[in-house]
Amino acid sequence: MTATFVGMPAFPEAARAALGDSQLRHNLAHATATIRARRREVVAEVDEWEELRLAGAAVKDAALLRLDEHLVRLEAELTARGVTVHWARDAAEACAIVAGVAEAHAITEVVKVKSMATQEIGLDEALAARGVTAWETDLAELIVQLGDDLPSHILVPAIHRNRAEIREIFVRAMGDAGRPAPAGLTDEPARLAEAARLHLREKFLRARMAVSGANFAVAESGTLVVVESEGNGRMCLTLPEILVSVVGIEKVVPTFTDLDVLLQLLPRSSTGERMNPYTSTWSGLTPGDGPREAHVVLLDNGRTRALADELGRQALRCIRCSACLNVCPVYERTGGHAYGSVYPGPIGAILNPLLRGVGTDEQVDSLPYASSLCGACFDACPVRIDIPGVLVELRAQVVDARRGTARHAAEAVTMRAAAATLASGRRLGLAQRGAGLLRRVTRRSVFSWLPWPGSRWTGARDLPAPAREPFRAWWRRTGGGRR
Amino acid sequence: MNAREEILGRVRAALRGAGEPGPVPRGYRTVGVANDPVDLFLERVADYRAEVTRCAPAEVPDRIAAALHDARRVVVPAGLAWPAPPGALPDTGLGAAELDRVDAVVTGATVGIATTGTVVLTHGPGEGRRALTLVPDLHVCVLRADQVVGTVPEAMARLAPDRPGTWISGPSATSDIELSRVEGVHGPRRLRVVVAG
Numbered sequence: 096m097t098a099t100f101v102g103m104p105a106f107p108e109a110a111r112a113a114l115g116d117s118q119l120r121h122n123l124a125h126a127t128a129t130i131r132a133r134r135r136e137v138v139a140e141v142d143e144w145e146e147l148r149l150a151g152a153a154v155k156d157a158a159l160l161r162l163d164e165h166l167v168r169l170e171a172e173l174t175a176r177g178v179t180v181h182w183a184r185d186a187a188e189a190c191a192i193v194a195g196v197a198e199a200h201a202i203t204e205v206v207k208v209k210s211m212a213t214q215e216i217g218l219d220e221a222l223a224a225r226g227v228t229a230w231e232t233d234l235a236e237l238i239v240q241l242g243d244d245l246p247s248h249i250l251v252p253a254i255h256r257n258r259a260e261i262r263e264i265f266v267r268a269m270g271d272a273g274r275p276a277p278a279g280l281t282d283e284p285a286r287l288a289e290a291a292r293l294h295l296r297e298k299f300l301r302a303r304m305a306v307s308g309a310n311f312a313v314a315e316s317g318t319l320v321v322v323e324s325e326g327n328g329r330m331c332l333t334l335p336e337i338l339v340s341v342v343g344i345e346k347v348v349p350t351f352t353d354l355d356v357l358l359q360l361l362p363r364s365s366t367g368e369r370m371n372p373y374t375s376t377w378s379g380l381t382p383g384d385g386p387r388e389a390h391v392v393l394l395d396n397g398r399t400r401a402l403a404d405e406l407g408r409q410a411l412r413c414i415r416c417s418a419c420l421n422v423c424p425v426y427e428r429t430g431g432h433a434y435g436s437v438y439p440g441p442i443g444a445i446l447n448p449l450l451r452g453v454g455t456d457e458q459v460d461s462l463p464y465a466s467s468l469c470g471a472c473f474d475a476c477p478v479r480i481d482i483p484g485v486l487v488e489l490r491a492q493v494v495d496a497r498r499g500t501a502r503h504a505a506e507a508v509t510m511r512a513a514a515a516t517l518a519s520g521r522r523l524g525l526a527q528r529g530a531g532l533l534r535r536v537t538r539r540s541v542f543s544w545l546p547w548p549g550s551r552w553t554g555a556r557d558l559p560a561p562a563r564e565p566f567r568a569w570w571r572r573t574g575g576g577r578r
Numbered sequence: 579m580n581a582r583e584e585i586l587g588r589v590r591a592a593l594r595g596a597g598e599p600g601p602v603p604r605g606y607r608t609v610g611v612a613n614d615p616v617d618l619f620l621e622r623v624a625d626y627r628a629e630v631t632r633c634a635p636a637e638v639p640d641r642i643a644a645a646l647h648d649a650r651r652v653v654v655p656a657g658l659a660w661p662a663p664p665g666a667l668p669d670t671g672l673g674a675a676e677l678d679r680v681d682a683v684v685t686g687a688t689v690g691i692a693t694t695g696t697v698v699l700t701h702g703p704g705e706g707r708r709a710l711t712l713v714p715d716l717h718v719c720v721l722r723a724d725q726v727v728g729t730v731p732e733a734m735a736r737l738a739p740d741r742p743g744t745w746i747s748g749p750s751a752t753s754d755i756e757l758s759r760v761e762g763v764h765g766p767r768r769l770r771v772v773v774a775g
């Protein structure tokens with residue numbers, strides 16, 4: 096079974112451990128550089144990319160600012176199309192609903208299509224505790240599950256494994272889980288994919304129940320959307336007689352045609368493809384086609400807490416493309432595990448504290464500091480989430496929540512200095528101009544050492560050199576990219 | 579309080595004092611493709627390493643036969659707009675295990691999208707239920723040239739949510755192993771597209 100992140104060390108210690116793992120660093124550097132290049136290419140093809148980003152952000156905002164109305168509409172449309180709708184306040188409640196559906200049909204194994212929401216609630220472990228085995232069917236998730244490992248990237252959870260390691264995992268573990276790996280399996284990617292096809296096909300043909308998430312849920316038509324590559328999603332959504340979809344309440348979009356912007360933004364930002372191989376859309380049950388019984392679990396689990404944060408609520412626009420991970424200098428060096436959550440990288444650094452609240456958990460409180468505030472994540476984000484802005488705000492919240500406790504005293508000193516700079520537009524402008532000058536003078540692209548108080552920062556990190564033109568100056572010059 | 583009421587209550591409390599959502603700027607919908615969308619479609623489908631050909635409507639049966647040269651057992655949905663290839667099984671609600679023993683399926687589609695090289699099936703007459711184009715290893719998909727549009731928004735305008743939809747862009751693929759793209763995991767490993775007209 097997939098292990099969980101509970102009890103992970105706080106980010107700085109976990110990051111130090113990850114930085115020492117040269118194989119991990121090599122795999123990550125290769126993977127993030129490859130996806131970055133692909134994404135750049137297919138985004139450059141679209142002249143109206145900035146318009147799409149503005150529209151994508153507006154569509155999600157329109158949904159979030161009227162979320163109660165859209166959820167009620169979604170529930171009505173789903174119900175009218177034969178779907179049973181459940182509401183879950185938290186992870187335990189959601190897991191109990193899914194397990195209850197399995198138990199009502201005496202089902203002991205389910206097939207699963209990769210879904211962040213079900214990972215977030217620890218569904219596999221909860222089902223196992225009730226005697227139901229959940230088989231992950233996405234190739235990367237299968238690698239993670241068979242390797243008894245943790246996912247490290249939203250999109251490519253096994254990004255930290257190379258082909259030789261994957262072959263070794265398949266040969267060792269497939270037999271215990273079902274059809275063994277073919278004899279003489281090599282580490283060629285095509286052969287490894289074929290092994291996964293054979294191993295999982297027997298499970299698809301036999302499974303009576305599937306569990307999915309959804310990338311989008313359309314309020315006006317009760318349509319759910321799953322975006323994928325391999326066809327394991329289609330298998331899960333089509334063949335078993337019972338389908339349970341766990342959907343975070345922030346996945347709602349108002350209208351069916353709103354998908355015309357999101358289905359353009361997501362694949363190009365995510366895998367760097369013009370379109371992903373398969374997208375499935377379905378609105379409830381279709382007689383003679385697909386499942387005969389369908390359930391949708393609408394999940395809160397902290398989303399309403401994030402929604403209440405006036406600045407932070409924009410994080411709920413996230414469409415989980417993972418572009419921000421791939422451009423992040425911190426993520427590229429530490430990998431996903433150091434974030435101690437299913438949501439790693441820049442989005443994880445804001446989403447986890449927003450969903451769970453600050454001031455109670457050391458790990459969560461350390462996340463807003465897992466950033467150099469370079470702004471690359473905002474530029475990459477297809478729905479224009481101002482991650483650096485939210486990070487700064489969350490740091491202030493962490494400091495407030497922990498005021499007077501000894502553990503954060505060091506951060507408090509550094510952050511007070513940073514806050515003094517960041518809180519004043521004029522001082523920030525001066526600091527940025529100074530930093531840009533430093534770069535022009537030294538021509539270095541990375542600083543691994545800065546004088547105190549900067550040394551508190553560079554003691555554990557390399558600092559990418561500041562951009563020649565500060566973001567704020569660029570914003571003024573271009574009107575936020577609109578000019 | 580039940581979960582539904584409590585969650586809706588939390589949402590309303592969270593949004594107290596939040597402003598009105600602004601209008602969605604829809605300028606992107608007016609952007610089209612410069613040249614013949616069918617040419618671009620052929621090019622982009624081929625980019626995914628799918629096989630694609632264009633022919634006159636009268637030639638379609640020959641092109642279907644050629645696309646099926648390496649398939650023995652072939653299934654077709656009811657309502658296929660083209661003559662079924664000789665010997666093809668009509669879909670009579672075969673189970674998944676039976677479909678797994680079929681080599682190929684021939685269907686139509688609802689719309690093709692040039693900029694992304696995508697075919698969209700909505701699983702009505704001529705397109706078959708979803709399992710039909712999923713389990714067999716070869717999918718031969720025939721579109722009329724007038725079904726090909728330039729962009730995703732143009733395609734969305736032709737689709738309705740009442741039918742299930744499957745957007746297919748090339749054969750099944752994964753990049754999960756060191757990001758090298760491998761065609762063919764669980765869906766059809768081969769996709770052959772014929773454009774008529």
Ligand code: SF4
Pocket residue numbers: 364412413414415416417418419420442472475476477478479480
């Ligand atoms: S925050 Fe933006 S860039 Fe990051 S995963 Fe979410 S949508 Fe993608």
